[in-house]
Amino acid sequence: xxxxxxxxxxxxxxxxxxxxxxxxxxxxxxxxxxxxxxxxxxxxxxxxxxxxxxxxxxxxxxxxxxxxxxxxxxxxxxxxxxxxxxxxxxxxxxxxxxxxxxxxxxxxxxxxxxxxxxxxxxxxxxxxxxxxxxxxxxxxxxxxxxxxxxxxxxxxxxxxxxxxxxxxxxxxxxxxxxxxxxxxxxxxxxxxxxxxxxxxxxxxxxxxxxxxxxxxxxxxxxxxxxxxxxxxxxxxxxxxxxxxxxxxxxxxxxxx
Numbered sequence: 480x481x482x483x484x485x486x487x488x489x490x491x492x493x494x495x496x497x498x499x500x501x502x503x504x505x506x507x508x509x510x511x512x513x514x515x516x517x518x519x520x521x522x523x524x525x526x527x528x529x530x531x532x533x534x535x536x537x538x539x540x541x542x543x544x545x546x547x548x549x550x551x552x553x554x555x556x557x558x559x560x561x562x563x564x565x566x567x568x569x570x571x572x573x574x575x576x577x578x579x580x581x582x583x584x585x586x587x588x589x590x591x592x593x594x595x596x597x598x599x600x601x602x603x604x605x606x607x608x609x610x611x612x613x614x615x616x617x618x619x620x621x622x623x624x625x626x627x628x629x630x631x632x633x634x635x636x637x638x639x640x641x642x643x644x645x646x647x648x649x650x651x652x653x654x655x656x657x658x659x660x661x662x663x664x665x666x667x668x669x670x671x672x673x674x675x676x677x678x679x680x681x682x683x684x685x686x687x688x689x690x691x692x693x694x695x696x697x698x699x700x701x702x703x704x705x706x707x708x709x710x711x712x713x714x715x716x717x718x719x720x721x722x723x724x725x726x727x728x729x730x731x732x733x734x735x
Contacts (some may be wrong), residue, residue: 480630480735482653486512487727489536489659489700496729497536498700500634500655501525502624505604508634513540514547516729523553526604529595530559531636532619533566541590542571545580549589556591558603560610562618564592595620598648611645613638615672623649630735637700639672643685651694652735655727656682658698661708673700676712683720693722697733701726 481503486496497511504521507513507528514522522544530538541557548554557564572580572590580589595601595610597620602608605627610620615637625631633651635642637659659673668675674682679698687693696717701709710726717724 480626480628480632482632482655482733482735484697484699484727484729484731484733485516487699487701487729487731489702491515492703494729495703497539499540500699502606502632503626506606506624508622508624509537509636510540510544511536511538512729514543515540519547519551522547523551525555527556527558529603529608529622530557530563531621531634532560532615532617533563534616534637537636538563538567538571541567542577542580545572545589546577549578549580554587554589554591556593556603558593558595558601558608560597560618560620561594564594568592609648611648613645614641615639619672621645623651632735633694635674637672638674639669640674640678640681642682643689646686646689650690653697653733654686654694655697655699657700658709658713658726659700660702661705662712663708664705676709676716679713679724680716680719683716683722687720693720695733695735696722696724697727697731698724699727 483501485499488495499512500508505526600609607625609623613621621635623633631651632653634655662675662677713724
């Protein structure tokens with residue numbers, strides 16, 4: 480399984496994109512930096528997009544993806560909860576900001592919305608995808624994605640502490656986890672639904688107690704202005720737990 484980090488941050492700047500991940504060149508997870516991170520040719524190779532929640536930094540490139548695919552005669556399945564699909568239809572693909580690409584009638588729509596159900600494994604292309612609710616504003620799900628060789632990742636999406644209910648359902652080799660701010664912002668993290676390195680440490684301890692091992696940990700959704708502190712604090716977590724904890728960056732690839 481090839482994991483390509485297109486966007487690793489919670490904001491966009493010259494050197495940072497919002498979160499988006501592509502698996503094996505065909506399955507996109509969140510769309511914060513999807514079209515800005517891929518050529519048009521590579522966009523046409525995507526088979527599906529799965530979205531974790533409706534916050535703009537995770538869905539914003541769905542309209543531009545749809546436009547590129549429509550111009551090239553293509554289409555794509557977009558999987559998420561009903562509330563996320565409805566938010567995109569209401570606020571983005573509404574005929575005012577962007578065309579209603581989900582209603583293109585002549586051949587096939589550029590966007591085909593499909594619903595996912597939490598705790599139900601769904602076959603998407605060659606992958607088994609399991610959506611699990613996490614603790615964030617509104618309805619948010621993380622995803623375990625497992626290929627036909629048994630290799631698996633879990634992407635937490637944006638989440639605050641309290642992931643122990645997730646761990647019992649998972650056995651990933653790689654954990655891609657939200658670590659948005661440094662430890663001094665713990666109150667802000669709880670209020671907005673995110674993790675700090677200290678919170679991550681607590682979650683990993685619980686994971687190890689329940690599962691008997693620790694996966695490789697890749698942190699995403701960092702605020703660039705706090706990245707230096709986050710990196711230092713994450714390195715301490717790595718040292719204490721004797722397991723890799725790496726901050727993602729744009730263009731990073733992980734193979735499992």
